Amino acid sequence: MTAEAEAENEAPAKKGIPKLFIIIGAAVVVLLLAGGGLFFFMSSGTGEADSGGGEHAEAVAAEVHDTFIFNLPPMMVNLSSEGGNNSFMKLTVALEVADEEMMAEIQPRLAKVIDAFQVYMRELRKSDLEGSAGIYRLKEELLRRVNLAIYPAHVESVLFKEILVQ
Known part of the structure; x- marks a missing residue:
């Protein structure tokens, strides 16, 4: 009976470890997706500023200084x-x-x-x-x-x- 009792005690410990890995893996995936989204958002914002937004900002700055x-x-x-x-x-x-x-x-x-x-x-x-x-x-x-x-x-x-x- 002691061998069966030890087997039952080890079984729940083995089932808990895969759940922990799944939770940690899901958290890592969410963080990677959020980081990728942030990178995409930030890089798309700078691209627009380089393609013509910078000229608009310079025009507004020149207009403000001329008042x-x-x-x-x-x-x-x-x-x-x-x-x-x-x-x-x-x-x-x-x-x-x-x-x-x-x-x-x-x-x-x-x-x-x-x-x-x-x-x-x-x-x-x-x-x-x-x-x-x-x-x-x-x-x-x-x-x-x-x-x-x-x-x-x-x-x-x-x-x-x-x-x-x-």
Whole structure:
């Protein structure tokens, strides 16, 4: 009986070893497939950049370097209040323009730009400026208004240098 008992004890140990090899083998296969997929993904990304994406990146970099910044004076505006709450906003803005000629075209129309900004901002409530979505809407609306005020000249972007809402 002891020989049979020893045989039964060895049999489960022999069955457990192949399962362990199967699990380890499957894990190695999964890692190899993941590594191959990553390599394929990374190599295909660099190939596209070499075939023309690099030229696009250089064009964008050249475009960014060719812009000029036109600083506007700081503006302080009382915001529209609900229930007697006095709140105000201090705003310093810069305009991004394509070239120096555009800066020369904006200078005589600066009073129209500031007027358009002031009229719009006086109607804002403090709640309109909460969160990044509120600041983004403000930025887009100021860009639209400045481009209307200086037409046919064109501003690329409105840049906030300082925003204070109290």
